[in-house]
Amino acid sequence: MLEVNALRKVYDGHGRRVEAIADLTFSVGEGEFACVVGPSGCGKTTLLKCIAGLLAPTSGEARIDGTPVTGPPTGLAVVFQEYGRSLFPWLRARDNVELPLRAAGLPRRTRHGLVEEALRAVGLGDVHGAYPWQLSGGMQQRVAIARAIAYGPRVLLMDEPFAAVDAQTRADLEDLIRSVWQRLGVTLLFVTHDIDESVYLGQRVIVLSAAPTRVAEDIAIDLPAARDQLTTRGDPRFAELRGQIYAQIQKAKHGSTR
Amino acid sequence: MTSALRRAAALLTVPVLLVALWWYSSANSTDFYRPPLSRILVAFRETWFGARLADDVLPSLTRLLLGYAAALLLGVAVGVAVGTSYRLRALVEPILEFLRAIPPPVLVPIIMLVAGIGDLMKVIVIVSGCVWPILLNTVEGVRNVDEILADTCRSYRVRGMARLRHLVLRSASPQIVTGARQALSIGIILMVISEMFAASSGLGFTVVQFQRGFAIPQMWSGVLLLGLLGVLLSLLFRLAERRILRWYHGIRAIEREP
Structure with a gap:
């Protein structure tokens, strides 16, 4: 592999x-x-x-x-050490997770389903609308992990x-x-x-x-x-x-x- | 509510004091060139709340907005290109430094030769002054895109327009806004100056006309109007900035916390 x-x-x-x-x-x-x-x-x-x-x-x-x-x-997805610098500070948590999917040209409904599921999988069901800098370090890294999950990497x-x-x-x-x-x-x-x-x-x-x-x-x-x-x-x-x-x-x- | 009131009070105290000072010190003035403020205010109402609003104020503002918008587009577009390409930057940087060092009013006669004496000339004058702070700040902003964010975009295949929109422009937006703020005040100055040459309408034109016709209170009222317009535009700018740079000011506020 x-x-x-x-x-x-x-x-x-x-x-x-x-x-x-x-x-x-x-x-x-x-x-x-x-x-x-x-x-x-x-x-x-x-x-x-x-x-x-x-x-x-x-x-x-x-x-x-x-x-x-x-x-x-x-x-292939990467999760970096510096979560503070790998999340887009101008995008809310959900938009951070969604961006790679948008760039991949997935339809809106599919995207939203994947984002929802990924954020729930990392235990962030309720902070969709927050900006990364409003979250703790651990939560930011969870968002980054959710982004990787939603991307569906092998x-x-x-x-x-x-x-x-x-x-x-x-x-x-x-x-x-x-x-x-x-x-x-x-x-x-x-x-x-x-x-x-x-x-x-x-x-x-x-x-x-x-x-x-x-x-x-x-x-x-x-x-x-x-x-x-x-x-x-x-x-x-x-x-x-x-x-x-x-x-x-x-x-x-x-x-x-x- | 009380804090909003207190802020408004803090903001208005000095202007109110200055106006009061002007009012009383000029109240009994018999000096032809320095009429009482009360007379200026009467002239203000008579002069600007009539046909002149549509004949002079509106054309001025339209030209300003057109020139400003064009400068914004041009400055950001060229700035992104120059900031992204190392080669292009090395090539054009000296020329940019030269061009930006030229005071725009000095270009008015030249632009007149090329673009005539109509609206186009005035818009070009405004563009020629406004574009530099926007362009140079955009170059700086684009050059400082965070490396890890750029890597994140690459590995998640966020490319082309999506990359430009979500990475490059947003990363550079604090600098672009700084440039745009400088450009706004330059734009107002150039709006007035461009109307002092070969014009038949506009605020700059009218103020000069009043001065030449010894309509002194009217002339003062024109200056007052220009000042008020400047304040209004910068307020509008701040509203826009607050929306665009919400994330940036949010991070700064958190960093300032002890």
Whole structure:
């Protein structure tokens, strides 16, 4: 479904060459929930932008359904970390969700149905008419998620979407994302720097090394599919996986300084 | 209600005081050139609430609105083009700086040669002055479109006219409005100036006629009318701005909160 083949990205500018991504290869199956973790500055956002077609890789490629990504592909939605900057402040919540559908030329009635459904799915049944800046950070990110849901993507990319919200909201949003993924059957690539979050959310965690970035390890998360904040996080297996990934990241950091 | 009253009182105090001061200091004036305010007000009613309203005030305002609207269209259109294209900007920026540095009144004789002495000339004079603040502010506004919003548009395939309408113009709207506000006062000045050359109707023309005919109270009343028109237009402008920039002022109000 989603393949990344020998992807490499070098930023060239002002006489400085920065190798953000050295060589990344992995693939994500149809309907799979994969998390990408790595030390900060390891090019997670760069990777995501390359897959989203917002940034051209220096070499290698990303493929979706076998088609190489050369620009923003159809059926792919992105949820950015900076919810405050990815929602249109001049559009009300419902219009933010609706805009991509309007641009796609869907008829009004279909649009309204999708918007209604998506906002209800993220628990925002009653703030349709509010502007994003009138909402809390967590609610803004819900609007952004609703926009992605309404768009009906086959692939959903999320770039540290919960990094800027408080812990309580974050737990709620994590559960929301699990339920959205289970209901939509979408292929989900979730980038985060939080190890616990990656274990809690994913079926699989791809651990990246420090820059220049490679895949350090690819770990299957064999926790039960029904997860909740208390029992899952209390599961001894959760702690084990968490420890394993933590150790990997530590190793990856040392590997790069050698 | 009381706060509205208080605001109105705050707004009107100084003007009322100034008018009172004018009224009393000029009450016994025998100076031919500085008649009592009471006489000016009588002349105001006699002069402007008759045929002159349709013969002079209306043509002036029509030309102003036409010129202003044309400047708005032209300034925003060219501003968007220049702001979007790096190449175009590099090419035309020096020329724009030169053209905008020319005081528009100096162009009147030239425009007269090209466009004659009719309404067209006067509208062009107004356009030639109003267009610059709008154009240059639009360029600035368009250049500062938020990167993440732009990425959001790209990945959700909001393109073409939808992108222009929902991203580019709205992002730039605070700057465009700033330019439009400056242009409005320039427009009023140029409306009067364009009517001082080879005109047979209009406010500027009439005021000059009165002065040459030693109809001093009437001349003063013309100046008064121009001032009042300026206030009225800027009030209308503020109403429009409040609607267009609701989101912007909303965000600013939240940011100002402690």
